[in-house]
Amino acid sequence: MNRALIVDCGQGDCILIQKNNHQTLIDCGEYYKKPWSKTKRILSWYIQKGRDKNLDCIITHFHSDHYGGFVKLLREYNFGSVNLYLHNPPGFPVNNSPKFVELTEEIEQISDRVEVIDALPLDIDGLLVKSYYPDPAIPVPLSRGYNDTSIVFSVTFGEAIMVLTGDSCEVLNGPLRKAIKKDTKGKFVILKVSHHGSITGTKRTLVKELKPNISFISVGNPNRYDRRYPGSMPHMPTVGLLGKPGNHRNKNSSVYYMTEPRSSRHYFYVLDFMKTKMRLSIKNSSNNRLVDQVIYEYITCIS
Numbered sequence: 001m002n003r004a005l006i007v008d009c010g011q012g013d014c015i016l017i018q019k020n021n022h023q024t025l026i027d028c029g030e031y032y033k034k035p036w037s038k039t040k041r042i043l044s045w046y047i048q049k050g051r052d053k054n055l056d057c058i059i060t061h062f063h064s065d066h067y068g069g070f071v072k073l074l075r076e077y078n079f080g081s082v083n084l085y086l087h088n089p090p091g092f093p094v095n096n097s098p099k100f101v102e103l104t105e106e107i108e109q110i111s112d113r114v115e116v117i118d119a120l121p122l123d124i125d126g127l128l129v130k131s132y133y134p135d136p137a138i139p140v141p142l143s144r145g146y147n148d149t150s151i152v153f154s155v156t157f158g159e160a161i162m163v164l165t166g167d168s169c170e171v172l173n174g175p176l177r178k179a180i181k182k183d184t185k186g187k188f189v190i191l192k193v194s195h196h197g198s199i200t201g202t203k204r205t206l207v208k209e210l211k212p213n214i215s216f217i218s219v220g221n222p223n224r225y226d227r228r229y230p231g232s233m234p235h236m237p238t239v240g241l242l243g244k245p246g247n248h249r250n251k252n253s254s255v256y257y258m259t260e261p262r263s264s265r266h267y268f269y270v271l272d273f274m275k276t277k278m279r280l281s282i283k284n285s286s287n288n289r290l291v292d293q294v295i296y297e298y299i300t301c302i303s
């Protein structure tokens with residue numbers, strides 16, 4: 001079993017990677033009742049839980065649309081043990097929001113089952129991981145708050161490489177770009193679009209250099225984070241950069257938009273990684289053509 005499950009958790013990120021019975025969760029979505037019930041419903045179909053099952057979990061940064069679901073996960077699923085990978089840059093202000101305090105208290109209570117591991121650098125047994133950030137040589141810019149503390153890394157499956165970016169902004173588009181470009185060259189590139197498609201997250205130069213074959217944007221609509229584009233979704237400029245499905249300078253490019261406004265549908269995508277890129281397949285829980293149509297309409301209205 002070599003697969004990645006990309007969950008539509010509303011405003012937030014949640015990706016489950018399963019490789020040879022080893023499971024790694026990258027972010028856990030929000031804690032609010034509605035998005036968590038969505039995340040949980042999808043995860044329940046796939047995640048292996050129980051006293052004998054272990055989980056590696058990476059929380060890319062300390063915003064609740066990434067870490068919020070972790071407390072719920074611990075309460076509602078019974079794992080044997082959990083390795084929790086985090087990084088709090090030295091000198092960076094400590095998160096004292098009530099939800100983050102709850103997270104740390106919860107971890108303390110069940111500390112016999114949760115091991116907190118500093119992700120400097122990120123290294124996970126059983127996964128071919130390349131860690132790009134944190135990197136002590138690259139200082140954390142304070143202008144984007146926690147977003148630019150995001151753990152950025154890639155996971156390789158044969159000829160396919162997934163680039164996981166959290167909500168990284170300046171760091172991703174600046175110092176990390178060249179290293180990621182070098183490592184992804186000649187591979188089938190799957191990009192988790194940074195910062196929910198916000199224009200601050202994934203910029204033109206990065207898209208031009210990586211030429212992602214598949215891109216995922218996870219964003220809530222409406223969301224309270226970015227109001228700079230009146231009448232449009234904050235992710236639209238990035239969708240425009242990534243190109244129309246099936247009509248891109250990179251001919252196999254597809255963009256998957258991970259949320260549908262006011263819908264009770266449960267979208268998720270399953271990437272099955274076989275031995276070669278030719279056997280990589282993508283499935284979703286609903287109708288692919290409908291999703292492509294939604295993306296196409298968004299692109300048409302901004303171009």
Ligand SMILES: [Zn+2]
Binds near residue numbers: 167
């Ligand atoms: Zn976020």
